[in-house]
Amino acid sequence: MAAPNDRPRPVLQTALVDAGFAGLVTFGLSFPLLAYRTEQDMQNQLVVEPRWSLSLVAVVAIFCARLLAGLIQDWRARALAIPGALVAVYGGRLALVADPATGAGVACVGLALLAIAFPLDARLRHAPAQVARSEAPDRGGLFAIGGLVALFLFPFIMLAWLGPAGSLKWINNFGVQILIYVMLGWGLNIVVGLAGLLDLGYVAFYAVGAYSYALLSTTFGLSFWICLPLAGLLAAFWGVILGFPVLRLRGDYLAIVTMAFGEIIRIVLINWTDFSNGYAGISSIPRVTFFGVPFTANDDGFATLFGLEFTPIHRTIFLYFLILCLALLTNAVTLRLRRLPIGRAWEALREDEIACRSLGVNTVNTKLTAFALGAMFGGFAGAFFAVRQNFVSPESFTFIESATILAIVVLGGMGSQIGVALAAVAMIGGTEILRELDFLKQIFGESFDPAQYRMLIFGLAMVVMMIWKPRGLISSRAPSIFLKHKRSVAGSMVREGHG
Amino acid sequence: MENFLQQLINGMTLGSIYGLIAIGYTMVFGIIGMVNFAHGDVFMLSAFIALLVFLILTQVLGIAYLPLAFLIVLVVAMAFTGLWNWAIERVAYRPLRGSFRLAPLISAIGMSILLSNFVQVAQGPRNKTVPPMFTDLIHVTDGPLSVTLSYKQILIMAVTAALLLGFWFLVQKTALGRAQRACAQDRKMAALLGVDVDRTISLTFVIGAALAAVAGVLYMLYYGVVNFSDGFTPGVKAFTAAVLGGIGSLPGAVIGGLLIGLIETFWAAYFSADYKDVAAFSVLAVTLVFMPSGLLGRPEVEKV
Structure with a gap:
C-alpha cells in the first residue's frame, strides 16, 4: 500500500475498482460451470458445449450491480435504484427481442428512476443522521384484528x-x-x-x-x-x-x-x-x-x-x-x-x-x-x-x-x-x-x-x-x-x- | 475373511473421500465455530467442475494421456473450488461474523440450497455419467485369500495420503498454519498479536474447499456419475466424521472419515444396504449424545 493518506479516494474510482474485482471473481466463478454445458450426444456420451455468452452476461450483471452499490450507498436511494435498474434491463431486453417501442419506453422509465437515485443519494448521505425515533404506539392489537378479518x-x-x-x-x-x-x-x-x-x-x-x-x-x-x-x-x-x-x-x-x-x-x-x-x-x-x-x-x-x-x-x-x-x-x-x-x-x-x-x-x-x-x-x-x-x-x-x-x-x-x-x-x-x-x-x-x-x-x-x-x-x-x-x-x- | 478384506479396502476408499471433506468442516468449525452447512454442496460443485474440466481437456484440447489430464483436473478443480468457497465466505458468512449464532447457520443452509439449485439450473438435473477411467484391476492372491484392488482405489488412497501429508505440513510448519491454529485457539488474541484474522479465515475456507475438491475429483472418478443433489448426504456423513473424530481436530477428521467409510461399507455388506445412511446418521447421534467431544477433540468447558 502507498503512504498513509487521509484524503478518501474518489468514490467513482473506489467503486470502479471494487466492481472490476467483483466482475473478475464472477468470471472465475462462472468457469466452467456457466461457460460450458454438458449434453448427451447420440451415443449417450457426454459432450461439452461452450456457452461463453452466459458467462459474459453474469460478469456484466455483477459488475453493474456492484458499481451501483458502490456509487449509491444510502438505502433509500438504493430502494429506488434497484427497481430502476431492473426495469431498465427488462425494457432493454424487451426492446431487443419483442417490442422495440414499448421496450424503449420501459427502459427510459427505468433509467429515469436510476437517474433520480444519484442526486437523491448525494443529498441523503450528507443529511444529518436522524435522531432515533421515539417509541411507536403499540398498534399490535389493531394490526392483528385487521389481519384476522382479512x-x-x-x-x-x-x-x-x-x-x-x-x-x-x-x-x-x-x-x-x-x-x-x-x-x-x-x-x-x-x-x-x-x-x-x-x-x-x-x-x-x-x-x-x-x-x-x-x-x-x-x-x-x-x-x-x-x-x-x-x-x-x-x-x-x-x-x-x-x-x-x-x-x-x-x-x-x-x-x-x-x-x-x-x-x-x-x-x-x-x-x-x-x-x-x-x-x-x-x-x-x-x-x-x-x-x-x-x-x-x-x-x-x-x-x-x-x-x-x-x-x-x-x-x-x-x-x-x-x-x-x-x-x-x-x-x-x-x-x-x-x-x-x-x-x-x-x-x-x-x-x-x-x-x-x-x-x-x-x-x-x-x-x-x-x-x-x-x-x-x-x-x-x-x-x-x-x-x-x-x-x-x-x-x-x-x-x-x-x-x-x-x-x-x-x-x-x-x-x-x-x-x-x-x-x-x-x-x-x-x-x-x-x-x-x-x-x-x-x-x-x-x-x-x-x-x-x-x-x-x-x-x-x-x-x-x-x-x-x-x-x-x-x-x-x-x-x-x-x-x-x-x-x-x-x-x-x-x-x-x-x- | 476374504469378503472382510475386500470390504475393508472398499471402506477405506470411501473413508478417504469422507475424510477429505471432513477436514473442511472441522477447520471452519475450529476457527469460527460455525457448521458450514454448504460444504457438502461445495464438494458437489467441485465434482462438476472436475467433470467439465475433464471433458474440456479431452474433447476441446484433445489431451489423450489420462494421468496428465487427471493431474490438470485435480489442480484446476482445487483452484476454482477454492475461489468459490472464498467468494461464498466473503458474501454469505463474513457479514454475519459476530452476529448471533443462528444467522450464519441459516445463511449456510440458504447457500447450500442455492448451490445445488445453481448447478441444477446451469448443468441440468440429469445424472452425468463420466467415461470410465483407470479401470484396470489387480488381483492379489495369497493362498486361500484373494482380494481385488482397482487402480482407482489405489489412486484414491495414494492421492489422499499425499495431500494429507502436504496439508499436515501446511498446518504444522508454515506461517499460515501457525496463524490458522492461533485463530482457532483465540481469535481476539491472535488479532492483537498481529495476525490478519479475516485473511486467515478466508484462506481456511480456500484450503477446506481445495481438499473438498480433491474429494470431488476422486468421487467422480470412483463412482463415475455426478448429480446436483450429490452434496447433501456425503456432506452430512463427512460432518459426522468430523464430529466422531472430535470437531476441531484435524487428525480426528481423517480418522473419523475412515471410520465412517468403514462403518457404512460393513453395514451395507453385512446388514442392509438400504439402511446404510441410517447407520451413519445413528453414529452421529450416538457420538454427540455420549461423547460430544469425539475421539480426539478437546472437551468444551462452559464458562459462566
Missing part, C-alpha cells in the same frame, strides 16, 4: 373476484399453502423461538402426523376428526422420544442431531415398505368431509345439503378455514402458554440454561414439554397435509422442508408470532409467485421456465434476508409479563439460539 374474508373476496375456477389456484396455492407453513412455523417457534432448542428435524413430526392420518384412515377407516388428535398425540410422543437423547446437546450440535433424526425417519419410511409402502407412498387417503358430509355432487353431498351448485371450490374453502383454525389454535395456545410458568421457564431456558438450573428449573421437563408441544402441532399440520393431498410419500418430508420451516422462524425474528407469519408469507408466497411470472417468457423465450429458478431464488433469499436482518423481521420483543408497563426489548438484548 384472512377470514380472503377466500370470499377471491371467489367473488375470479369465480370458482379462477380462484381455486389462489386459495389453494397461496392461502392453504402459506397457512400450512404459518402453522408449522408457529409450532416450531415453541421449540426454537421460545425454548431456544434449535431443531432442524421438525419435518419428522410433520411426517409422523401425515402418516398417522394416512395409515389410520386407510387401514382402520377412522375419520379425520378422530385421527387429528391421534396424529397430534403420536407426534408429541415421537417428540419426547427424539427429544430425550438430545437433552444434553446445545446449539449447532442439537441442530445436526435433530436433522439426522429427521433423515432417519425419512429413510425408514422409504425402506420399510410393508409399513409405509416406500417411495410409492400411500394414495387414496379419504378426503375431508364437512363434519361427515362429503364434498361430492351426490344427493347427500355438501352442495345439495346447502342448496348450492356443486363446485370443487367448496372443499378448498373448507380446507382453508380448517388450516386457518388450526393455525390460530397453535397461536392461541402459544400465547397462553407464554404466560404460564412453563412458558416462562422456556423463555428463561432460552436466555440462560445455567441460571435456570441454578434457580431450580427442571430443565428436563421444560425441554421435553417444548419438544412435545412443538411436535404435536407439527403432527396436526401433517394430518391436515395428508387430508389435503390425499396422498403422502417420503418425498414430501425432505430436509429442505425442515430448513424452510426453521428459516421462517428465524427470519420472523424467533419468538415473534407476527414475524413468523410475515416470514411465511414472504418465503412461501414469494416462491409460489415465481410460478406465475409468465410475462418473463416474452423476454427469455418460450423455453424459459421461471419455476425452474424457484429454489435457486429461495436459497438466495435466505442468504440475503439473513445478511439484511440477521435477527429477523421483528426482532424487538414484547415481554410476556411485566411490572408496570409493557416495554418492548430490543432484539440485540435477547440471547436466543444458544440452545
Whole structure:
C-alpha cells in the first residue's frame, strides 16, 4: 500500500475498482460451470458445449450491480435504484427481442428512476443522521384484528373476484399453502423461538402426523376428526422420544442431531415398505368431509345439503378455514402458554440454561414439554397435509422442508408470532409467485421456465434476508409479563439460539 | 475373511473421500465455530467442475494421456473450488461474523440450497455419467485369500495420503498454519498479536474447499456419475466424521472419515444396504449424545 493518506479516494474510482474485482471473481466463478454445458450426444456420451455468452452476461450483471452499490450507498436511494435498474434491463431486453417501442419506453422509465437515485443519494448521505425515533404506539392489537378479518374474508373476496375456477389456484396455492407453513412455523417457534432448542428435524413430526392420518384412515377407516388428535398425540410422543437423547446437546450440535433424526425417519419410511409402502407412498387417503358430509355432487353431498351448485371450490374453502383454525389454535395456545410458568421457564431456558438450573428449573421437563408441544402441532399440520393431498410419500418430508420451516422462524425474528407469519408469507408466497411470472417468457423465450429458478431464488433469499436482518423481521420483543408497563426489548438484548 | 478384506479396502476408499471433506468442516468449525452447512454442496460443485474440466481437456484440447489430464483436473478443480468457497465466505458468512449464532447457520443452509439449485439450473438435473477411467484391476492372491484392488482405489488412497501429508505440513510448519491454529485457539488474541484474522479465515475456507475438491475429483472418478443433489448426504456423513473424530481436530477428521467409510461399507455388506445412511446418521447421534467431544477433540468447558 502507498503512504498513509487521509484524503478518501474518489468514490467513482473506489467503486470502479471494487466492481472490476467483483466482475473478475464472477468470471472465475462462472468457469466452467456457466461457460460450458454438458449434453448427451447420440451415443449417450457426454459432450461439452461452450456457452461463453452466459458467462459474459453474469460478469456484466455483477459488475453493474456492484458499481451501483458502490456509487449509491444510502438505502433509500438504493430502494429506488434497484427497481430502476431492473426495469431498465427488462425494457432493454424487451426492446431487443419483442417490442422495440414499448421496450424503449420501459427502459427510459427505468433509467429515469436510476437517474433520480444519484442526486437523491448525494443529498441523503450528507443529511444529518436522524435522531432515533421515539417509541411507536403499540398498534399490535389493531394490526392483528385487521389481519384476522382479512384472512377470514380472503377466500370470499377471491371467489367473488375470479369465480370458482379462477380462484381455486389462489386459495389453494397461496392461502392453504402459506397457512400450512404459518402453522408449522408457529409450532416450531415453541421449540426454537421460545425454548431456544434449535431443531432442524421438525419435518419428522410433520411426517409422523401425515402418516398417522394416512395409515389410520386407510387401514382402520377412522375419520379425520378422530385421527387429528391421534396424529397430534403420536407426534408429541415421537417428540419426547427424539427429544430425550438430545437433552444434553446445545446449539449447532442439537441442530445436526435433530436433522439426522429427521433423515432417519425419512429413510425408514422409504425402506420399510410393508409399513409405509416406500417411495410409492400411500394414495387414496379419504378426503375431508364437512363434519361427515362429503364434498361430492351426490344427493347427500355438501352442495345439495346447502342448496348450492356443486363446485370443487367448496372443499378448498373448507380446507382453508380448517388450516386457518388450526393455525390460530397453535397461536392461541402459544400465547397462553407464554404466560404460564412453563412458558416462562422456556423463555428463561432460552436466555440462560445455567441460571435456570441454578434457580431450580427442571430443565428436563421444560425441554421435553417444548419438544412435545412443538411436535404435536407439527403432527396436526401433517394430518391436515395428508387430508389435503390425499396422498403422502417420503418425498414430501425432505430436509429442505425442515430448513424452510426453521428459516421462517428465524427470519420472523424467533419468538415473534407476527414475524413468523410475515416470514411465511414472504418465503412461501414469494416462491409460489415465481410460478406465475409468465410475462418473463416474452423476454427469455418460450423455453424459459421461471419455476425452474424457484429454489435457486429461495436459497438466495435466505442468504440475503439473513445478511439484511440477521435477527429477523421483528426482532424487538414484547415481554410476556411485566411490572408496570409493557416495554418492548430490543432484539440485540435477547440471547436466543444458544440452545 | 476374504469378503472382510475386500470390504475393508472398499471402506477405506470411501473413508478417504469422507475424510477429505471432513477436514473442511472441522477447520471452519475450529476457527469460527460455525457448521458450514454448504460444504457438502461445495464438494458437489467441485465434482462438476472436475467433470467439465475433464471433458474440456479431452474433447476441446484433445489431451489423450489420462494421468496428465487427471493431474490438470485435480489442480484446476482445487483452484476454482477454492475461489468459490472464498467468494461464498466473503458474501454469505463474513457479514454475519459476530452476529448471533443462528444467522450464519441459516445463511449456510440458504447457500447450500442455492448451490445445488445453481448447478441444477446451469448443468441440468440429469445424472452425468463420466467415461470410465483407470479401470484396470489387480488381483492379489495369497493362498486361500484373494482380494481385488482397482487402480482407482489405489489412486484414491495414494492421492489422499499425499495431500494429507502436504496439508499436515501446511498446518504444522508454515506461517499460515501457525496463524490458522492461533485463530482457532483465540481469535481476539491472535488479532492483537498481529495476525490478519479475516485473511486467515478466508484462506481456511480456500484450503477446506481445495481438499473438498480433491474429494470431488476422486468421487467422480470412483463412482463415475455426478448429480446436483450429490452434496447433501456425503456432506452430512463427512460432518459426522468430523464430529466422531472430535470437531476441531484435524487428525480426528481423517480418522473419523475412515471410520465412517468403514462403518457404512460393513453395514451395507453385512446388514442392509438400504439402511446404510441410517447407520451413519445413528453414529452421529450416538457420538454427540455420549461423547460430544469425539475421539480426539478437546472437551468444551462452559464458562459462566
